[in-house]
Amino acid sequence: MNSQVVARSNSVFTPAFHTYHSIAIQRGEGCQILDQDGKSYLDCASGLAVLNIGHNHPRVMERVSQQMANFVHTGGVFLNEVTVEAAELLTTITPTGMDMLFFSNSGAEAVEGAIKLARHVTGRQGIIAFSGAFHGRTLGALSLTSSNCRYRERYPPLLPSVYHAPYPFCHHCLFGCRTSNCTLTCLNYLEDMLRHSITPTEVAAIIIEPILGEGGYSPAPSPFLTGLRQLCDKYGILLIFDEVQSGMGRSGEWFAAQGYDVTPDILTVAKGIASGFPLSAVVSRRELMEKWPTWAHGTTFGGNPVSCAAAIATMETIRDRHLLPRCRQLGNTTMERLRALQKQHPLISDVRGRGLMIGIELTQPDGTPASAACDRILHECLEHGLIIINCGAERNIIRFIPPLTISDVELDQALRIMGEALESVL
Numbered sequence: 198m199n200s201q202v203v204a205r206s207n208s209v210f211t212p213a214f215h216t217y218h219s220i221a222i223q224r225g226e227g228c229q230i231l232d233q234d235g236k237s238y239l240d241c242a243s244g245l246a247v248l249n250i251g252h253n254h255p256r257v258m259e260r261v262s263q264q265m266a267n268f269v270h271t272g273g274v275f276l277n278e279v280t281v282e283a284a285e286l287l288t289t290i291t292p293t294g295m296d297m298l299f300f301s302n303s304g305a306e307a308v309e310g311a312i313k314l315a316r317h318v319t320g321r322q323g324i325i326a327f328s329g330a331f332h333g334r335t336l337g338a339l340s341l342t343s344s345n346c347r348y349r350e351r352y353p354p355l356l357p358s359v360y361h362a363p364y365p366f367c368h369h370c371l372f373g374c375r376t377s378n379c380t381l382t383c384l385n386y387l388e389d390m391l392r393h394s395i396t397p398t399e400v401a402a403i404i405i406e407p408i409l410g411e412g413g414y415s416p417a418p419s420p421f422l423t424g425l426r427q428l429c430d431k432y433g434i435l436l437i438f439d440e441v442q443s444g445m446g447r448s449g450e451w452f453a454a455q456g457y458d459v460t461p462d463i464l465t466v467a468k469g470i471a472s473g474f475p476l477s478a479v480v481s482r483r484e485l486m487e488k489w490p491t492w493a494h495g496t497t498f499g500g501n502p503v504s505c506a507a508a509i510a511t512m513e514t515i516r517d518r519h520l521l522p523r524c525r526q527l528g529n530t531t532m533e534r535l536r537a538l539q540k541q542h543p544l545i546s547d548v549r550g551r552g553l554m555i556g557i558e559l560t561q562p563d564g565t566p567a568s569a570a571c572d573r574i575l576h577e578c579l580e581h582g583l584i585i586i587n588c589g590a591e592r593n594i595i596r597f598i599p600p601l602t603i604s605d606v607e608l609d610q611a612l613r614i615m616g617e618a619l620e621s622v623l
């Protein structure tokens with residue numbers, strides 16, 4: 198029973214360990230899950246943008262079972278071929294020239310690795326991140342995270358020499374621009390920071406999510422990322438793309454960087470890489486990675502062979518089933534359909550995204566964030582068998598992140614349930 202698991206969970210876990218929904222899952226397959234009460238749901242949250250090929254994909258399960266029959270852990274004690282194979286395969290899909298990596302377990306760990314790599318190879322200390330961004334919860338990553346001050350409260354002092362510039366969040370442009378009259382003032386602002394707040398020669402890296410995730414599901418405009426690349430080149434600053442959420446096919450490309458045609462110096466990868474098995478990576482150019490010496494970083498569980506077996510099967514499935522073009526096509530049609538829904542529902546103030554990383558922003562007629570309505574919609578959807586989650590500092594943005602393997606019928610069902618939920622809260 199769901200309620201029993203919820204009660205046991207409340208008694209054993211600190212409130213800091215929370216889930217979006219109070220249901221307990223007993224089975225998952227593809228886009229579908231079954232809870233402990235026997236009710237089935239369409240999962241369009243994909244375990245927080247992790248299950249890009251759905252729950253328990255047979256190819257992943259088979260590869261993982263084979264690996265488990267052999268051995269499950271090597272730590273840093275000896276090598277194993279499956280971890281090497283996963284790394285080799287990953288370097289075939291990362292942006293050109295990013296061909297060396299370090300495996301770890303979670304997104305935050307990959308971000309920690311990226312900060313350490315940037316500081317180590319440049320000998321500089323400063324890091325510039327963006328307001329609204331989410332890079333994880335460990336203290337280093339948290340110093341960069343600013344999507345919600347609740348995540349930072351009572352933890353300072355955090356990492357020194359971290360500066361935040363405004364994220365190019367076009368729907369909420371701090372400089373009052375619209376896409377049609379955008380003058381990239383946010384980029385000028387950043388360059389101004391390099392005159393007034395921190396000397397460029399002291400900046401090791403600028404880190405950005407090319408598509409803002411937890412902070413509001415908003416893709417950065419292309420000219421901004423091109424300009425950011427030029428700025429980094431001008432000052433010898435490393436550009437880090439945090440693609441923990443936008444990577445592994447979610448945006449309709451292996452990495453959003455490829456869709457923007459902007460190559461970072463360092464890339465962080467996690468979430469969708471291994472279909473739910475813990476694995477992450479910091480990826481960079483050989484020339485930089487070779488400057489990161491033995492003992493400068495390390496891990497016990499990173500590159501776990503079972504996770505790596507899952508990663509190989511995940512990458513092969515996305516490649517062999519041509520899921521990237523499917524994701525782009527589904528993303529475009531879904532956004533068209535959501536924009537049609539927007540015409541009937543004044544609560545929807547914006548629909549945006551790339552591929553199947555779609556944000557639906559809800560705003561009250563007086564312009565304030567429709568956080569309570571968003572909550573009711575999530576609840577209505579849950580009641581009617583659809584799992585979706587929200588994001589943004591005001592929790593008024595629905596993130597629609599189904600598995601890339603979602604069928605047309607399942608997608609129709611998800612959009613119908615969401616449409617009805619919107620009707621019910623008007």
Ligand SMILES: Cc1ncc(COP(=O)(O)O)c(C=O)c1O
Nearest residue numbers: 303304305331332333410441442
């Ligand atoms: C862009 C980004 N970076 C880092 C993280 C942290 O990943 P993890 O929760 O695996 O530590 C997340 C998690 O949502 C993320 O979206």
